[in-house]
Amino acid sequence: MATTLNAIAQRLENKQWQYEIDRQSQTVITGVRTSSIPQLLIFIRLKENGEYVQFLAPQLCHLKDNLFKGVAYQTLLHISYSEPLIRFATDPNDGEICASVELPLEDANLTQRQFDRCLDELIHLIDLETMPRLNRVLATGEDTGKVNPIEYLYQAAMGDRVGVSFDFRRSAEMLLTRATPEDLAWLMGQIQQRR
Known part of the structure; x- marks a missing residue:
């Protein structure tokens, strides 16, 4: 086999x-x-x-x-x-x-x-x-x-104006399934600050 x-x-x-x-x-x-x-x-x-x-x-x-x-x-x-x-x-x-x-x-x-x-x-x-x-x-x-992977991915995406495209999306999808409520709260706070 x-x-x-x-x-x-x-x-x-x-x-x-x-x-x-x-x-x-x-x-x-x-x-x-x-x-x-x-x-x-x-x-x-x-x-x-x-x-x-x-x-x-x-x-x-x-x-x-x-x-x-x-x-x-x-x-x-x-x-x-x-x-x-x-x-x-x-x-x-x-x-x-x-x-x-x-x-x-x-x-x-x-x-x-x-x-x-x-x-x-x-x-x-x-x-x-x-x-x-x-x-x-x-x-x-x-x-x-x-390293906090949620924070790292966010920083990587914000530093790359073109975006990390497919790789970022795939990484983010995988991480969000493992993210703690604290990770998600941190991420939402960062997104709110950018607006």
């Missing part, structure tokens, strides 16, 4: 995403625009004859010569600890940081729901948690903890 490159391609077509297939490396390459990374590349790689799927986002940043790389590594470890799906890795040669979500299928088929969850979680955890915290750490040397 497991899955194939064609099945991955079909899952992306169901989402109306563009992609390229590299059969030699057993990888489907796609990408998305986020509020924190203009072009987030995503490699969906099959391993172990399609029984293991890796969703990989390379080149989030490079920490090799950064003064605050120790705090940055601690921040990434903390995010991995508190968000069970995401893992981070670094290339010791150039300090490249990448993130991944991995799914062992073994003898099961990959469902659209599993695929969507892995892909969406990778994107949202990078965009709404990892990069805002990591950018703050790299600028100040301090990790002030978890």
Whole structure:
């Protein structure tokens, strides 16, 4: 059973995403625009004859010569600890940081729901948690903890007059289903101030 490159391609077509297939490396390459990374590349790689799927986002940043790389590594470890799906890795040669979500299928088929969850979680955890915290750490040397995703999305949308379009809407829809009454009250207050 497991899955194939064609099945991955079909899952992306169901989402109306563009992609390229590299059969030699057993990888489907796609990408998305986020509020924190203009072009987030995503490699969906099959391993172990399609029984293991890796969703990989390379080149989030490079920490090799950064003064605050120790705090940055601690921040990434903390995010991995508190968000069970995401893992981070670094290339010791150039300090490249990448993130991944991995799914062992073994003898099961990959469902659209599993695929969507892995892909969406990778994107949202990078965009709404990892990069805002990591950018703050790299600028100040301090990790002030978890970012309020409602506030972050609002600030991102207000800073981009064209709008973050589809990605913002999708992120906002996902977050609003998880928003607390306090988050919604804060958001409404911000909107009222803009009028």
